[in-house]
Amino acid sequence: MSDVNQKKRIIGKYGGEIQGPTIVCIGGLHGNEPSGVRALRYVLNQLEKESVPFRGHIIGVAGNLKALKKGVRFIDRDLNRIWQPVEIDKLLSNGNDSHPEDAEEAERKDLINVFYEYCSNKESPVYFLDLHTTSSDGSPFITIADTLRNRAFALNYPVPIILGIEERLDSTLLNYINELGYIAIGFEAGHHDDPSSVENCVAALWTTLVNAGCIDKKDADELEKSRSRLKTAASNLGGFYEVSYRHGIENDSDFRMELGFKNFERIHKGDLLARSGEREIKSTENGRIFMPLYQKQGDDGFFVLRKINPLWLRLSTYLRKLHAGAVLTVLPGIRGVDGKYETLVINDKIARWYVIEILHLLGYRRKTLEGGKLIVKKRAYDIKSPRDYSLSNKTLKLK
Ligand SMILES: [Zn+2]
The missing domain is CATH 2.40.50 (OB fold (Dihydrolipoamide Acetyltransferase, E2P))
Structure with missing residues (x-):
């Protein structure tokens, strides 16, 4: 990545002197959603201005630079639909000296560089926050892949939490990050052009920093204001x-x-x-x-x-901790791949309609439908984080 690009890509950084978590925040993955970028600039400025004591570090990253400049969602294709793990692994393993095919491939290459450079912390957890806005009016909310670790972290934000959207959307950044084992939160702040969307992103950022343990509650002057602002903006629609x-x-x-x-x-x-x-x-x-x-x-x-009924959520936590997924393979119409229960092949002519509900309960996500057979996969790192937090064992920096 050129120095000029790097300068625009990195909105700012803070912390780094005391050991602690790494918070990676992305704004403007869609170019018509600049609120996240503005909020990151504001919060990073405040941290610096007030010299707020900080454990770990935060880095603010701009998503689709070319699209942000033009104020459009994307140039050639949606940058939030091109994070196929297999394709990225290929790029990483050959050092990727091939030329990107279009504008968004080039953006993705830059972003991979940033992630792998700043997530090389082996001792402490890494959290991702992906800031977006919507084309319709309405309350802020959070989207997560349904792992118990994501659920526990998301509960700290007083807004509705949407589970399982990644089953319906292909190859999002959040899902890619999640499959690497990091806690990853998507925050949707409100309408693209509503000035309060920036304030909602600011509120989400303070909440994240306190929740992750980077700053103490007493040092987050704006936290209480932020929480009540989010609560009101979300019309008290929690859960x-x-x-x-x-x-x-x-x-x-x-x-x-x-x-x-x-x-x-x-x-x-x-x-x-x-x-x-x-x-x-x-x-x-x-x-x-x-x-x-x-x-x-x-x-x-x-x-x-x-x-979702809270009782259902509690039951699912309990069953997942018991590794109840293992019993599924004895049911008619369900077969574990390679004799294990991480990936299951479901014959939907034999298995009943409610099977997908039970699979969700136990932490599986729908992958593909092939010739009347549904393939589901257990979400990785549902309960435990990866032991080594570093991404750097994968590869060196891309060219
Ligand atoms: Zn978006």
């Missing part, structure tokens, strides 16, 4: 939700969301949600509308959410 439906529009250029839907607004079966040309698209279930698309770029028309 866990899961995605029960995704309306993809990959092949539908005529998709048009009906106007006026807000994130988390209640919807009922039969409600008119969108149109594709003349065709009406109605809700097939009761729930809450989530991330309705009000911009031109993007493949997700809308999602539907349902609230």
Whole structure:
């Protein structure tokens, strides 16, 4: 990465004198979402100005530089859908001296360099915070892959927590980071153009620094204000939700969301949600509308959410700690790959409909559907973190 690029990519750093966690915060992975970048500038400035005592260090990283400059979501393709672990491992193992094929491949290469450079701390945990905004109005919220470690960390933010969206979205940065074993939180702050989205990102940043143990509560002057601000902005909608439906529009250029839907607004079966040309698209279930698309770029028309019962969450924690996944392989229609239970092949003609619910409960995520067989995989590092926090055993810096 050139020095000029590095300068723009790194929004700022703080800490590093006392041993502690590494916090990597990314803003503007989508170029039309500059709120995260602004919030990072503000918080890093405040830390410096007030000389706040700090354990570990924080680094603020700008995501899609070219798209941020133009104020568009992306240039050639969505930078938050190109984090396929196999492809990145290939890049890392050959040192990647090939030329990136498009604008976002070049951005990804730079970002990999940053991550691997700053996550070489072997003793202390690394946390990722990915700051975004949405094209619809509505409350801030968090998205996480459903591991027990992510759940425990996310509970500290007084906003709704959405589980399992990564099953529906391919190759996001958050999922890539998660599979490496780090705690990774996606924070959606509100509407792209709403000035309060910057303030919500600031609130999420202070909350993260205290939760991770980088700063003490008493030194986070703005923490209490931040927490109550998030609580109000989230309209007191706490708790866990899961995605029960995704309306993809990959092949539908005529998709048009009906106007006026807000994130988390209640919807009922039969409600008119969108149109594709003349065709009406109605809700097939009761729930809450989530991330309705009000911009031109993007493949997700809308999602539907349902609230998760806290008892169900407690049961799932208990069963996962017992490694109850192992018993699944004795059920009809379920086969463990290589005689283990990390990856399962489900014959959906034999296994019943509720199987996917039970798999979620036990920490599995849907991977692929191949010839009537569903392949699911247990999420890595669900309960325990990797022993070695360093990414540096993978490779040296890319060229
Ligand atoms: Zn985004």
